[in-house]
Amino acid sequence: MKMKTLKISLVAAAVIVTGLISCGKEEVPPPPPPPSVSVTDSIEIPFSTSHYTFYSLKDSAIVNATDSATSQWDFGILFVNIIINSHASGPGNGGVITKMGLFDTCTTAPLSGYSYDTTSTNLAIDAGLTTGWYNYDLNTHVFSPKAGEYFLIKTADGHYAKLEILSVDYAGYTPPNPTPDSLIYTFRYNYQADGSGNF
Amino acid sequence: MIQRILYTIFAIALVSHASAQTKQVEDSIPKLLDEIVVTATKTENKVSNIPLPIQVISAKNVQLSGSQKLIDILQMQTGLVIANNPLGTALLGYPNPFGEGIQMQGLDPAYTLILVDGEPLIGRNAGIINLGRIAIGNIKQIEIVRGPATCLYGSDALAGVINIITEEPVKNQLQLQTHYATNNTLSLTGSGNIVHKKIALELFANRYSSDGYDLDKNIYGKTVDPFIDYTANVKLIYNIDHKNKLTLSSRFFRETQFNNYLIYPETLPEIVKGTTEETDGSLFALLQHRVNNKVSYASSVYATSYSNLANAYLQKNDSLYEKIQLTDILVRPEIQVNIGKHLSSLFVTGAGYNYEHINSTRYKDVNDLNSWYLFVQKQIQWKSKTNIIAGARFDKNSLYPAQLSPKIAIAYKFQPRFILKGSVGAGYKAPDFSQQYLNFTNSLVGYTLLGARELGNGLQMLQESGQIDPNININPYLNEKNLSPEKSIGVNAGFDYTLNAHAVVRVNFFRNDISNLIESYNLPFNKTNNQSIFSYMNLDKVFTEGMEASFTYNFNQHFSIFGGYQYLIAKDKEILQKIKNEELYKRDPVTYVTTLVTKSEYKGLYNRSKNNANLLFQYNNILYKATAFITAKFRGSYGYSGLNGFQNGSGVYDDDREMVNGFVLLNLTISKKIGYRWEAQTGIENMLNYINALLMPNIFGRSYFINVNFKFEK
Numbered sequence: 001m002k003m004k005t006l007k008i009s010l011v012a013a014a015v016i017v018t019g020l021i022s023c024g025k026e027e028v029p030p031p032p033p034p035p036s037v038s039v040t041d042s043i044e045i046p047f048s049t050s051h052y053t054f055y056s057l058k059d060s061a062i063v064n065a066t067d068s069a070t071s072q073w074d075f076g077i078l079f080v081n082i083i084i085n086s087h088a089s090g091p092g093n094g095g096v097i098t099k100m101g102l103f104d105t106c107t108t109a110p111l112s113g114y115s116y117d118t119t120s121t122n123l124a125i126d127a128g129l130t131t132g133w134y135n136y137d138l139n140t141h142v143f144s145p146k147a148g149e150y151f152l153i154k155t156a157d158g159h160y161a162k163l164e165i166l167s168v169d170y171a172g173y174t175p176p177n178p179t180p181d182s183l184i185y186t187f188r189y190n191y192q193a194d195g196s197g198n199f
Numbered sequence: 200m201i202q203r204i205l206y207t208i209f210a211i212a213l214v215s216h217a218s219a220q221t222k223q224v225e226d227s228i229p230k231l232l233d234e235i236v237v238t239a240t241k242t243e244n245k246v247s248n249i250p251l252p253i254q255v256i257s258a259k260n261v262q263l264s265g266s267q268k269l270i271d272i273l274q275m276q277t278g279l280v281i282a283n284n285p286l287g288t289a290l291l292g293y294p295n296p297f298g299e300g301i302q303m304q305g306l307d308p309a310y311t312l313i314l315v316d317g318e319p320l321i322g323r324n325a326g327i328i329n330l331g332r333i334a335i336g337n338i339k340q341i342e343i344v345r346g347p348a349t350c351l352y353g354s355d356a357l358a359g360v361i362n363i364i365t366e367e368p369v370k371n372q373l374q375l376q377t378h379y380a381t382n383n384t385l386s387l388t389g390s391g392n393i394v395h396k397k398i399a400l401e402l403f404a405n406r407y408s409s410d411g412y413d414l415d416k417n418i419y420g421k422t423v424d425p426f427i428d429y430t431a432n433v434k435l436i437y438n439i440d441h442k443n444k445l446t447l448s449s450r451f452f453r454e455t456q457f458n459n460y461l462i463y464p465e466t467l468p469e470i471v472k473g474t475t476e477e478t479d480g481s482l483f484a485l486l487q488h489r490v491n492n493k494v495s496y497a498s499s500v501y502a503t504s505y506s507n508l509a510n511a512y513l514q515k516n517d518s519l520y521e522k523i524q525l526t527d528i529l530v531r532p533e534i535q536v537n538i539g540k541h542l543s544s545l546f547v548t549g550a551g552y553n554y555e556h557i558n559s560t561r562y563k564d565v566n567d568l569n570s571w572y573l574f575v576q577k578q579i580q581w582k583s584k585t586n587i588i589a590g591a592r593f594d595k596n597s598l599y600p601a602q603l604s605p606k607i608a609i610a611y612k613f614q615p616r617f618i619l620k621g622s623v624g625a626g627y628k629a630p631d632f633s634q635q636y637l638n639f640t641n642s643l644v645g646y647t648l649l650g651a652r653e654l655g656n657g658l659q660m661l662q663e664s665g666q667i668d669p670n671i672n673i674n675p676y677l678n679e680k681n682l683s684p685e686k687s688i689g690v691n692a693g694f695d696y697t698l699n700a701h702a703v704v705r706v707n708f709f710r711n712d713i714s715n716l717i718e719s720y721n722l723p724f725n726k727t728n729n730q731s732i733f734s735y736m737n738l739d740k741v742f743t744e745g746m747e748a749s750f751t752y753n754f755n756q757h758f759s760i761f762g763g764y765q766y767l768i769a770k771d772k773e774i775l776q777k778i779k780n781e782e783l784y785k786r787d788p789v790t791y792v793t794t795l796v797t798k799s800e801y802k803g804l805y806n807r808s809k810n811n812a813n814l815l816f817q818y819n820n821i822l823y824k825a826t827a828f829i830t831a832k833f834r835g836s837y838g839y840s841g842l843n844g845f846q847n848g849s850g851v852y853d854d855d856r857e858m859v860n861g862f863v864l865l866n867l868t869i870s871k872k873i874g875y876r877w878e879a880q881t882g883i884e885n886m887l888n889y890i891n892a893l894l895m896p897n898i899f900g901r902s903y904f905i906n907v908n909f910k911f912e913k
Contacts (some may be wrong), residue, residue: 004481122671125772127725128721130720146850147848148793149784162308
């Protein structure tokens with residue numbers, strides 16, 4: 001099951017609309033805005049599988065697990081662990097920088113300084129219980145991605161994106177089974193197709 | 200904050216002092232504070248002579264409530280709140296294996312010491328002692344001391360002490376009680392006292408059973424499974440001569456609970472049935488010897504054992520699914536010497552040795568824990584108006600650094616009717632066995648929990664068996680790391696003001712600073728199945744502060760009223776620091792807008808109510824020999840992590856969408872004497888039918904009971 005809510009960002013849409021209006025009024029057309037795509041998406045990570053669920057930021061789609069050894073995917077999720085396509089995790093050229101601050105005010109990604117997964121258990125994105133990217137309540141088992149934390153991602157093919165995980169929910173309660181089958185990850189990201197680090 | 204509290208107290212004191220001068224000064228201390236208590240000083244003394252916040256629940260109030268459950272009586276008291284272990288509530292309507300305990304001054308049940316006749320109950324399950332282990336039919340009184348009592352009682356007494364004092368046989372007596380209530384709950388109690396010359400014997404027995412109940416029909420199995428409890432107590436007092444008294448007592452309790460629930464070994468559910476058996480027994484011998492009119496001593500041996508045995512079988516083929524067993528044994532010889540002529544100027548000293556032995560399926564080895572302790576306490580009466588108690592206890596344990604816990608308490612009587620009280624004390628809580636020795640791998644998810652002392656050993660085993668990547672360097676973790684005890688400093692200050700012979704107002708401000716709180720953490724590497732490894736370390740610092748106030752008013756022989764209120768703030772200091780450093784963010788779950796958490800948004804620790812209030816109203820009709828007894832408890836709103844799936848990424852209680860609404864529990868009992876020996880009681884508990892199956896699985900809706908009591912004295 002995939003619950004997709006792909007949408008062209010309102011910001012991008014607004015820019016296009018104001019651009020059209022501007023065209024009528026001004027003599028010199030402004031330079032075309034950078035084609036940064038803003039996406040909010042949800043993917044399901046089942047508990048039953050032992051392999052990562054792979055995702056392509058360019059296509060805003062899950063990549064088939066059989067393509068795990070390709071550069072078609074940018075990141076993968078298994079339970080709370082997140083891998084980036086490069087080095088120990090895949091053939092890609094990816095990397096990640098974990099940032100603290102406000103996602104919205106981040107306008108540029110640096111072109112270097114990205115970390116990668118050194119071994120299969122030493123990942124660039126810290127998924128530790130207290131140190132990692134989420135809060136986990138040992139008592140209620142609620143996961144909540146730490147607010148203010150987001151990732152600058154270099155994709156497998158060398159493009160830049162900023163990504164924030166918005167929520168992690170349990171799903172797949174099939175009565176009478178009260179234990180969930182999967183986690184639903186909801187995240188948003190901006191992907192820059194022109195190869196620059198500007199969002 | 201402490202300074203502010205003190206100023207407030209002085210201000211109130213001055214006002215009260217001024218107003219009192221216009222009234223006639225009474226010479227004697229009014230009777231309301233004349234109850235004799237033992238918990239606060241380990242010697243008998245009047246409440247009014249003790250500079251500590253102490254509360255007494257009398258046998259009469261216990262009897263008038265008609266209740267059979269200690270926890271129901273305790274939760275009706277000022278500032279005492281039932282805290283379900285959140286691990287239990289997280290099971291979403293499943294039987295809560297940890298039960299519920301009492302939160303005192305905003306601290307979890309693990310931080311309150313539960314004593315029976317001054318000796319501790321052992322066998323905490325996730326920090327909680329099942330209070331159902333204490334039958335209430337032979338309680339003489341319940342004494343509640345707030346604030347650290349570690350200086351006398353050692354570990355666990357950070358928030359305070361609840362001491363259940365059982366009856367002493369003083370005359371020939373036979374008592375029988377039948378209690379029948381909703382959910383086919385039946386309690387049969389019999390007790391007999393025989394007093395013959397120098398020997399007094401008390402026998403007590405209780406059988407208590409219930410069908411349990413189910414608050415969520417959509418979930419297989421009951422919320423509370425059916426159970427049967429048996430309790431037997433024997434107490435023998437031999438007054439050898441006017442100088443020597445020997446007390447022998449024994450307590451036995453067994454609860455069998457009949458479990459029936461679903462498990463999910465793979466994706467298909469399986470029915471599991473079985474029993475959980477909790478057994479608790481103790482033997483106590485005490486010899487009190489009066490050397491002369493100045494010196495007396497008491498030597499005692501307390502031996503207690505607790506075991507919890509759970510067997511679960513798959514229904515389809517009767518094969519054993521799981522067996523969990525825990526046995527805990529404590530033997531404690533102790534000697535106490537009292538020197539002094541007057542109750543208010545005693546010097547008390549004592550020493551003891553704890554031999555504790557624990558054995559569980561979840562610990563690798565059988566573990567012994569030996570410790571010894573020494574305590575001293577001096578009471579001083581100075582110029583008839585000031586009472587001072589200074590004391591300290593030294594605990595030496597093989598597992599963690601020695602602990603010195605001092606305490607000082609001062610009471611100043613402006614007038615007999617107005618007593619100012621203040622105390623400062625240190626408390627500690629030893630790391631429990633699971634935090635030290637647990638070696639547990641969750642079979643469903645695959646994570647591993649290792650106690651601090653088991654960490655090196657456990658990691659080596661995991662790496663040898665290939666569950667940790669051989670390239671990971673586990674060496675930094677192989678050296679045994681000691682957990683330090685959790686420590687607290689508790690300050691209590693307030694006053695008792697007696698308006699007249701019928702009315703008293705008591706106010707206490709408190710502040711508890713806890714450091715070294717033991718929390719679980721995960722190691723920076725995972726297992727090869729990518730699951731985390733957890734262990735324990737000393738991490739957090741929290742504080743709780745607030746005010747407890749109560750008033751008693753006995754209008755006349757017909758009416759009396761008792762009311763109480765607690766205001767509470769409980770916060771994590773590290774969170775406050777993060778907010779100050781602008782490092783803590785929250786994300787609106789609807790708009791996804793991220794902002795910094797402000798100091799005013801942070802409401803404090805989860806599961807703490809800012810406001811609590813309680814009311815007790817008693818009406819006696821002498822003509823009809825009938826009594827109406829009404830108790831009410833208001834628990835204000837509190838935070839619950841992840842309520843209704845709410846998450847804003849801050850990890851703290853800072854949003855109203857995590858707020859559980861407050862509620863009121865209201866109970867009514869009517870008692871009527873029939874002749875000299877018989878009494879009938881009937882009552883309604885939870886009249887307003889408050890139910891919250893998810894968060895308060897211990898509260899059944901409205902329920903009814905009838906009691907028939909028989910008492911014969913000679």
